[in-house]
Amino acid sequence: MAHDWIAFDDRETLAQALADAIANILVDAIAHRNRASLVVSGGRTPVRLFSKLSAQALDWSRVHVVPADERWVDESEPASNVGLIRRELARAQAADAHVISLKTVHPLPESGQVVSEARLAEVGFPLDVVVLGMGADGHTASLFPDAPELGGILDSDRACEVVRPPSQPTARMTLTPVALNNARYQFLHIEGDDKREVFEQAVAGRDVAQMPIRTALYERGPKLQVYWAP
Numbered sequence: 001m002a003h004d005w006i007a008f009d010d011r012e013t014l015a016q017a018l019a020d021a022i023a024n025i026l027v028d029a030i031a032h033r034n035r036a037s038l039v040v041s042g043g044r045t046p047v048r049l050f051s052k053l054s055a056q057a058l059d060w061s062r063v064h065v066v067p068a069d070e071r072w073v074d075e076s077e078p079a080s081n082v083g084l085i086r087r088e089l090a091r092a093q094a095a096d097a098h099v100i101s102l103k104t105v106h107p108l109p110e111s112g113q114v115v116s117e118a119r120l121a122e123v124g125f126p127l128d129v130v131v132l133g134m135g136a137d138g139h140t141a142s143l144f145p146d147a148p149e150l151g152g153i154l155d156s157d158r159a160c161e162v163v164r165p166p167s168q169p170t171a172r173m174t175l176t177p178v179a180l181n182n183a184r185y186q187f188l189h190i191e192g193d194d195k196r197e198v199f200e201q202a203v204a205g206r207d208v209a210q211m212p213i214r215t216a217l218y219e220r221g222p223k224l225q226v227y228w229a230p
Contacts, residue, residue: 003188003203003217003224011048011191014229018189019052021225022129025185029128030062037064037123039175039183040089041133041141042081045191049131050088061096064123065089068132069142069174070102072109079170102160102173109162109173116173120159130183134190137167138202138211142174145210153177154208154215177215186216188226196228 008014022038029036040046067081075083082101090097100119104112132140139145143153144165153161159179164171180186190199201211208214216224 003226005226005228008227008229011229014189014191014227015048015052018049018131018187018227019056022053022131022187023056023058025129026063027058029184030059035062035064035124037066037127037129039066039068039127039130039180040085041068041131041189042070042084043133045133045189046131047084047088049189050085054089054092054094057093060090060094061098063094064098064100065094066100066120066123066127066175067102068130068140068180069172071168072103072171072173075101075103102175109171113160113162113173116160117158120175120179125159125179125182127179127183128185130180130186132180132186132188132213132216134188134195134198134202134213136194136198138198138213140188140213140216141180142168142172143177143212143215144168145212150209150212154212177219181216181219186224188213188216188224190226190228191230193230196230199226199228 026036070081071079073079090099102116104115106112134140142163146167147163147165149163156176163174202213
């Protein structure tokens with residue numbers, strides 16, 4: 001296991017520091033490869049980070065932004081992660097970013113998986129930056145402990161997989177560990193004492209199926225950078 005725990009006094013300071021770190025990596029990637037990729041998570045936690053990222057002055061026209069996972073809902077729905085990215089991140093300085101959707105026009109995610117994979121292939125691997133979140137149950141992306149597909153996804157060599165956790169109201173498309181954990185840089189963005197306690201539980205065990213966030217702790221090379229604020 002390898003990770004760095006980086007604590008901040010408040011969430012605003014965390015968001016700015018993480019945005020600065022991500023921007024530096026993207027600038028370097030653009031300088032060396034003329035393009036960059038950024039994977040971000042959905043939910044409420046990253047909204048402040050998205051605001052800080054949108055103010056970063058870099059050549060966003062060379063950056064592909066991808067959600068770590070997506071609910072199989074229309075982009076106009078509040079639950080859509082790519083909709084959140086377009087509203088909160090791809091604006092201001094970042095208005096020219098290329099936002100890649102995992103959601104397709106197909107009514108079922110199983111029918112759209114090939115298209116989603118093709119979109120990810122165009123982004124290219126390894127990904128430059130992955131910013132993960134973590135739920136109270138230890139899930140990350142849409143790797144839920146109650147998902148019947150989890151075992152297969154953990155072993156998958158595909159970039160994305162369909163998941164239907166009973167605890168969730170909709171089917172989802174999620175990036176797989178092989179895509180997420182082989183990124184050049186990987187961050188975990190968590191806030192609050194409750195999430196700190198969940199992370200400590202994750203560090204204390206090894207069963208990835210019980211707490212899928214452990215895949216980012218035990219199944220990769222470079223250190224996971226954990227950014228936390230109370």
